Structures are given as C-alpha cells and as structure tokens.
Amino acid sequence: MTQVPLPPVPSPEVTAGGIVTFRLRAPEARAVTVRNTTGGYGDWPSGNDVPMTRDAEGVWSATIGPLVPEYYTYVFVLDGVHALDPGNTLYMRDGIRYSSSLRVPGELSSLYDINDVPHGTLHQVWYPSPSLNLTRRMYVYTPPGYEESEERYPVFYLLHGGGNDEDGWTNLGRAPQILDNLIAQGKTRPMIVVMTNGNGTLPAAPDTVPVPPGYQRPAPGTYILKFADSIVPDVIPYVDAHYRTLADREHRAIAGLSMGGAQTLYCAFRHLDQFAWVSAFSAGLPLLPGVPVDIPAPANAAQLRGPDITKTIDPHKFAELVTHLDPGANARLRMFHLAIGTLDGLISAHATLKSLLDERGVRYTVAEVPGYAHEWRFWRLSLADTVQRLFQPA
Numbered sequence: 001m002t003q004v005p006l007p008p009v010p011s012p013e014v015t016a017g018g019i020v021t022f023r024l025r026a027p028e029a030r031a032v033t034v035r036n037t038t039g040g041y042g043d044w045p046s047g048n049d050v051p052m053t054r055d056a057e058g059v060w061s062a063t064i065g066p067l068v069p070e071y072y073t074y075v076f077v078l079d080g081v082h083a084l085d086p087g088n089t090l091y092m093r094d095g096i097r098y099s100s101s102l103r104v105p106g107e108l109s110s111l112y113d114i115n116d117v118p119h120g121t122l123h124q125v126w127y128p129s130p131s132l133n134l135t136r137r138m139y140v141y142t143p144p145g146y147e148e149s150e151e152r153y154p155v156f157y158l159l160h161g162g163g164n165d166e167d168g169w170t171n172l173g174r175a176p177q178i179l180d181n182l183i184a185q186g187k188t189r190p191m192i193v194v195m196t197n198g199n200g201t202l203p204a205a206p207d208t209v210p211v212p213p214g215y216q217r218p219a220p221g222t223y224i225l226k227f228a229d230s231i232v233p234d235v236i237p238y239v240d241a242h243y244r245t246l247a248d249r250e251h252r253a254i255a256g257l258s259m260g261g262a263q264t265l266y267c268a269f270r271h272l273d274q275f276a277w278v279s280a281f282s283a284g285l286p287l288l289p290g291v292p293v294d295i296p297a298p299a300n301a302a303q304l305r306g307p308d309i310t311k312t313i314d315p316h317k318f319a320e321l322v323t324h325l326d327p328g329a330n331a332r333l334r335m336f337h338l339a340i341g342t343l344d345g346l347i348s349a350h351a352t353l354k355s356l357l358d359e360r361g362v363r364y365t366v367a368e369v370p371g372y373a374h375e376w377r378f379w380r381l382s383l384a385d386t387v388q389r390l391f392q393p394a
Helices: 174-184 224-228 231-242 259-270 315-321 327-331 345-359 376-388
Strands: 019-023 030-036 049-050 059-064 068-077 080-081 090-094 096-102 119-129 133-143 155-158 192-195 252-259 278-283 292-294 311-313 335-341 365-369
Touching: 019 068, 030 059, 049 059, 068 345, 068 376, 119 231, 133 174, 155 231, 155 259, 174 192, 174 376, 192 231, 224 259, 252 259, 252 376, 259 278, 311 315, 311 345, 315 345, 335 345, 335 376, 365 376
Parallel strands: 155 192, 155 252, 252 278, 278 335, 335 365
Antiparallel strands: 019 059, 030 049, 030 068, 068 080, 068 096, 090 096, 119 133, 133 192, 292 311
C-alpha cells in the first residue's frame, strides 16, 4: 500500500507580541535546528542556531522571541542539510542562497507589506546592451496611475550589492512596496524606478538564465566597472525611449548599496551631466580597482559586521577613478547623500571618503545610524529615506 504523506504542519506561527514558533514534520531526522540567515541586525535572543525538539508524532518545534518587527529569513538544518520550511510559502533569494521568509508584524514592517493602497506595476524588461554585448534583464517600477495617465515622471536608477542581481531590490529590498506605501502617504513623489543587474558578465539572475557550464562566479567587484560603464550609453537611452520619463538630469537620480554604492559614485561623478541626485548606502569603496588599502583592525572590530573591516581606500587613487570631486559638483548636484550603519565593516573606508570630500570642497549630507551594519534592514530604511528626499523643490 502506498503511504500517503502527511501535510506540512503550520509554520511559522507568530503572535502579536513577536513570539515565533517554528514546526517541521520530520520523523526520520535525528537532529533539527532552525537557523537564522537574516544576518547582522537579526540576531535572535536565543542564538542564531536554535535546536528543535521532537514530539511523539515526529514533529519538531522551537519557540523564540520576542523579535523586533521586521522581515527575517531562516532555514531548517536536518542532520546537517539545509531545507526550506515546507509549511511556509514565502521565501527570499539572496544570490544563489534561498531562505524561508518570516514577517514579524509591527509599525516598521508595515512599510514593506502589500497594504490596501494603489499599487504600481513591476515590469520585467529585456534590453540590448551593446557595451556589454548582451541582451539583459532589468526591473522597471512604474507608479500607481502610470498606465491611465499621460504624465511624465522622474527616474530613479537603483543598484544592488555584490552577490545580488536584478531581483535584489524587489525580493529582499521590498522596493515596490516601499514606493507604493510612501506614495500613498504623500511622502514621496511618484517616480519610475529602474533596478538593473550590476553583474556585467551575465544577462540576468541565475534563476532566470542558468549560468553557462563551468562558469565561475567572480568575487564581488571583479567586474565592478564593466556594468557601471554601460549605464549611460545603454540603460538610460532605453528607459527614456520606452517610458514616459522626464529625460533630463534634474529629474534623474542614482543610488545603490554596497557594490552598487561604489558603482553609483563612479558613474554619477563621471557623468554629472546625467544625474542631479546621488546617494550611496554602505558604499563598497574597497571593491573599486586599485583603491583598497590594508589597515589594522579597528578597536571595535569585534562589534562590526560586514566586509572589509581591515581595509580603507587610497584617497588619491579613488579621486583618479571617481572624477569631478571638486567644488564645481556642488552647483550641479541637488542631493549628494551618504548613509551607513555605525557597525558596518566599511565604516573606516566611509570615514576616508568623508575626509576626501571635505578636502576637495564637495558638499554632502550624511546619515550614520547607530546599531546598524551591512544588512538589508538598513538598506530598506535607507531607500525609504532617500525616496522622500528625491525630486523635491529646492
């Protein structure tokens, strides 16, 4: 007789107070833990590898919390093997890593939810990139009402970090939900948001176009300038030709996280005729070629999280690569904003950049947020903060 498999058990179960119970039916497993894969800020009160207990029916469970309202990710580890939660239909992909998704409700996480507000449209777009000799995929968000109107909109180019792809800002960053909710609240101007693939050797995310056999994924930053050099000749003309844009620098912004933050600074300051609004979140400056410098670990290194804790940048080599760092930029930029968590491993490189900008007479605003590191919670907050600054009157 064929044995009918039992259905998954309800998991995760979240109470109003942020107490979370995970369950997994696995009667043959010898040991099961639930592992927090959120990273950085998301440390769980009982540790990030929580042993689960098996009952007489073969159902494993563990209860943790209370957790701060946010979006988290996790996996089960069964006898050393990672597995998604079969009771949870929600998951997130970070590069080639998949995790189940956990939402703890609250005021902050509601900004990332699909709420009862007008929604924009997320387009998956294939565009020719002659600079890269590829046809590539990107996401384009058009704001609520775009299809029904004849209005033209400002454009925001939003770049992801190393290890991510064009799915990063929609899957992990919740960018469409953030835009929908802030537009509905009247806190940001409706805009078109373009989310590209910053990996200049691939056409699209690996779950869309499988990588060629034998392909070795390069380390973040290996081809960091390859894509950045394609933005102005390839991406911008395509977007302006296919969408109702306000096609001038006063209505064009660019920002990015980590690797994308470094690409942002490189592209924007070499093309000040194209962008008037610039922001970098946790900019991965040591990824730029010829720029990193080794330094001793900071005194608080044990508290820092993220890459390049023992690196900064050579300011002179950085200025040779990221040109037009001079007072003339001040009159051209409507916004130049830097954001980083004070526990980010890149904080030393960030300090060197600030000193260079001060020395060169380049004005900027800065958000250095205590308690945050190199992590998606900080980048989601940075995105929400930035879009409220963009395209505002002087």
